[in-house]
Amino acid sequence: MALIGILGGMGPLATVDFMDRVVRLTSTAGAACDQQHLPLLIANLPHIPDRSKAMLEAGEDPLPAMLDGIDMLNRNGVELIAIPCNSAHYWFDAIRGHSKAPILHIAETCVAAVPHGTRRVAVLATGGTLHSELYQKMLSARGMEPVVPDDATQQRIDACIVAVKAGEFGESALQLAAALADLKARGAQAAVMGCTEIPLAARELSAPPMTLVDSTLELARATVSYALARGWNTRQ
Amino acid sequence: MALIGILGGMGPLATVDFMDRVVRLTSTAGAACDQQHLPLLIANLPHIPDRSKAMLEAGEDPLPAMLDGIDMLNRNGVELIAIPCNSAHYWFDAIRGHSKAPILHIAETCVAAVPHGTRRVAVLATGGTLHSELYQKMLSARGMEPVVPDDATQQRIDACIVAVKAGEFGESALQLAAALADLKARGAQAAVMGCTEIPLAARELSAPPMTLVDSTLELARATVSYALARGWNTRQ
Numbered sequence: 001m002a003l004i005g006i007l008g009g010m011g012p013l014a015t016v017d018f019m020d021r022v023v024r025l026t027s028t029a030g031a032a033c034d035q036q037h038l039p040l041l042i043a044n045l046p047h048i049p050d051r052s053k054a055m056l057e058a059g060e061d062p063l064p065a066m067l068d069g070i071d072m073l074n075r076n077g078v079e080l081i082a083i084p085c086n087s088a089h090y091w092f093d094a095i096r097g098h099s100k101a102p103i104l105h106i107a108e109t110c111v112a113a114v115p116h117g118t119r120r121v122a123v124l125a126t127g128g129t130l131h132s133e134l135y136q137k138m139l140s141a142r143g144m145e146p147v148v149p150d151d152a153t154q155q156r157i158d159a160c161i162v163a164v165k166a167g168e169f170g171e172s173a174l175q176l177a178a179a180l181a182d183l184k185a186r187g188a189q190a191a192v193m194g195c196t197e198i199p200l201a202a203r204e205l206s207a208p209p210m211t212l213v214d215s216t217l218e219l220a221r222a223t224v225s226y227a228l229a230r231g232w233n234t235r236q
Numbered sequence: 237m238a239l240i241g242i243l244g245g246m247g248p249l250a251t252v253d254f255m256d257r258v259v260r261l262t263s264t265a266g267a268a269c270d271q272q273h274l275p276l277l278i279a280n281l282p283h284i285p286d287r288s289k290a291m292l293e294a295g296e297d298p299l300p301a302m303l304d305g306i307d308m309l310n311r312n313g314v315e316l317i318a319i320p321c322n323s324a325h326y327w328f329d330a331i332r333g334h335s336k337a338p339i340l341h342i343a344e345t346c347v348a349a350v351p352h353g354t355r356r357v358a359v360l361a362t363g364g365t366l367h368s369e370l371y372q373k374m375l376s377a378r379g380m381e382p383v384v385p386d387d388a389t390q391q392r393i394d395a396c397i398v399a400v401k402a403g404e405f406g407e408s409a410l411q412l413a414a415a416l417a418d419l420k421a422r423g424a425q426a427a428v429m430g431c432t433e434i435p436l437a438a439r440e441l442s443a444p445p446m447t448l449v450d451s452t453l454e455l456a457r458a459t460v461s462y463a464l465a466r467g468w469n470t471r472q
Contacts, residue, residue, distance in 0.1 A: 001283060011270040012259045016252060019280070023248045027403035034247040034401060037282035041308075044255070046273035047237060072277075076308060165270060167263035 002232040003039045004223060005078030005101060007069045009046035010085035011165045014196035014216060018084035021220035029228055036234075038227050041076055043069045051087035052128030063091050067098050074100045079232075082106075082223045084216055086125060086194045090132045109222040110192050110215035111138045118211070122147040122188035124157055124179070125195045135194045147188040153179050157198075164197035172197075173204035184209045238468040239275045240459060241314030241337060243305045245282035246321035247401045250432035250452060254320035257456035265464055272470075274463050277312055279305045287323035288364030299327050303334050310336045315468075318342075318459045320452055322361060322430045326368045345458040346428050346451035347374045354447070358383040358424035360393055360415070361431045371430045383424040389415050393434075400433035408433075409440035420445045 004022075008015030019042060031037050048066055053059030066088060073081055081103040083089065089106055096103050114121055121144050123135045130136075136146040149157060156179040163172035176198065183191060190211040193199050199214045227233065240258075244251030255278060267273050284302055289295030302324060309317055317339045319325065325342055332339050350357055357380050359371045366372075372382040385393060392415040399408035412434065419427060426447040429435050435450045463469065 001281075009270060009273065009275065012262075012273045012276075013256075016256045016259055019255065019278075020249075020252045023252055024403060026248075032402045033398075034245060034282040034284070034286070037245065037248045037280075039245065039283060040248075040278070040280040042255075042276070042278035042280065044273075044276040044278065045237075046270040047275060048270070050270070072312060076312070162269075166268045167260060 001039055002079045002227070002230065003041050003077060004227055004232070005073030005076070005081040006040060006042040007045070007066065007073065007081060007083045007088070008042050009044040010048055010051065010088055011197060012044055012046050013164065013200060014084050015042065015044050017200060018082070018196065018216050018220055021217050022224055025220055025224045026228070026233065029224065031233060038224070038233055041073060041078055043072050045069045051085065051090065052126035055087070055090055055128030055131055062088070063094060066091060066095060070095055070099050080104070080223070080226055082219055084196045084219055086134070086196060086215055087129045089134060090128065104219060104222050104226070106215050106219045107134050107138055107194060109218040110194060110213055111135065111142060113213050113218045114144065114190055114192065115211060118144060118190045120145045120147050120187050120189050122149070122183040122191035124191050124193050124198050126161060127154060127158055129194055130154065135192055139192070147183055147186055149179065149183065153182040160201050161195055161197045164200045169201065169204050172201035176201045177205055180209050237275055238463070238466065239277050239312065239314045240463055240468070241309030241312070241317040242276060242278040243281070243302065243309065243317060243319045243324070244278050245280040246284055246287065246324055247433060248280055248282050249400065249436060250320050251278065251280050253436060254318070254432065254452050254456055257453050258460055261456055261460040262464070262469065265460065267469060274460070274469055277309060277314055279308050281305045287321065287326065288362035291323070291326055291364030291367055298324070299330060302327060302331060306331055306335050316340070316459070316462055318455055320432045320455055322370070322432060322451055323365045325370060326364065340455060340458050340462070342451050342455045343370050343374055343430060345454040346430060346449055347371065347378060349449050349454045350380065350426055350428065351447060354380060354426045356381045356383050356423050356425050358385070358419040358427035360427050360429050360434050362397060363390060363394055365430055366390065371428055375428075383419055383422055385415065385419065389418040396437050397431055397433045400436045405437065405440050408437035412437045413441055416445050
């Protein structure tokens with residue numbers, strides 16, 4: 001039995017959303033009973049220090065706690081790891097170098113899903129991820145122009161993320177809607193939701209003003225594809 | 237750091253629902269950022285043989301696979317275990333006897349939440365759980381009268397559960413609504429949803445005809461209460 005490891009808790013509701021996506025995508029792919037689903041081992045470790053604060057304000061380094069989680073998953077024999085937190089991918093090379101099991105890269109899956117022909121793509125992410133330029137570099141490398149929020153818009157995105165983490169979805173949606181209006185006015189044709197809290201706010205919007213590409217969903221798609229291609233939904 | 241173990245995958249979407257409840261209840265209890273949430277280790281093992289078939293049709297024994305999952309959780313040092321599957325509790329004594337960590341009993345948490353003064357309580361469960369009389373005995377012991385579905389109504393409940401496991405929520409809700417109408421006609425004043433798939437169908441009903449007590453939610457409440465009382469939401 002091949003297990004998929006998930007390093008989660010960053011944040012916990014985003015991990016729930018990721019797991020929900022994996023299960024529903026597996027159903028859509030044909031699973032009609034429990035036994036046709038994928039075995040998962042989810043280490044939901046919310047005590048990992050804040051990733052964005054570590055990048056922006058020299059806050060406590062989250063890497064040791066993340067590596068502890070990666071060790072736990074590997075000790076249990078997982079054969080693939082997914083990390084449904086974009087900011088954590090700032091430390092991707094160190095995490096990948098530490099792990100026996102291969103790790104999918106959330107931003108690679110997300111950027112690959114931007115609709116063909118899109119030119120100007122807004123980056124919705126934590127201040128830390130934005131500062132790391134992870135998404136900006138990947139979009140540019142694929143010939144797209146990243147639209148980076150100005151300070152006032154980024155404050156709205158930060159407030160949206162904090163509100164989701166506190167379970168305040170109405171507030172999160174208000175902040176996100178205002179940020180998207182700003183970014184549309186600046187010519188963005190689509191946006192990557194490069195923080196796994198943002199899709200939970202976006203779900204509250206009745207009509208987003210542009211195409212929103214969901215990093216949680218795209219990581220889940222890549223995870224399910226990887227596993228189904230290897231028959232991990234069949235008991236072995 | 238105290239970890240809560242979850243033996244899941246029975247079914248996988250019910251495990252997602254349980255985790256979602258745990259996270260939202262922790263938010264409601266005051267968690268305002270990731271680091272105030274509870275560490276969880278979720279073994280989502282959908283390949284565990286069908287519990288109801290084992291009870292009713294002498295299908296493959298699920299106990300060895302469940303004990304493997306319990307061993308995995310204990311090896312990782314969990315200090316409490318929750319199993320969001322009612323049918324699995326047919327083997328509760330054997331599982332509890334095997335586990336170092338204490339295990340919460342889903343039916344005890346669910347029956348304790350039936351509103352005071354309710355006399356006739358319908359039992360919504362798999363055929364296997366119904367056959368085990370788990371809920372009937374607990375309700376009777378607390379002075380309530382269990383209303384057991386007749387064969388035609390139980391066929392609707394079984395169809396509801398199968399539909400949820402296949403991701404067919406519209407069909408699941410139709411079957412559940414018809415079953416509840418039958419049970420109301422027989423005098424049920426409330427129902428225990430003693431199968432963790434049923435709450436996912438109930439969420440599709442606009443106006444259930446009686447109080448529905450949700451075993452997933454009640455197990456999540458007991459889990460969060462246990463953990464918060466011990467300060468497991470604070471990093472240690």
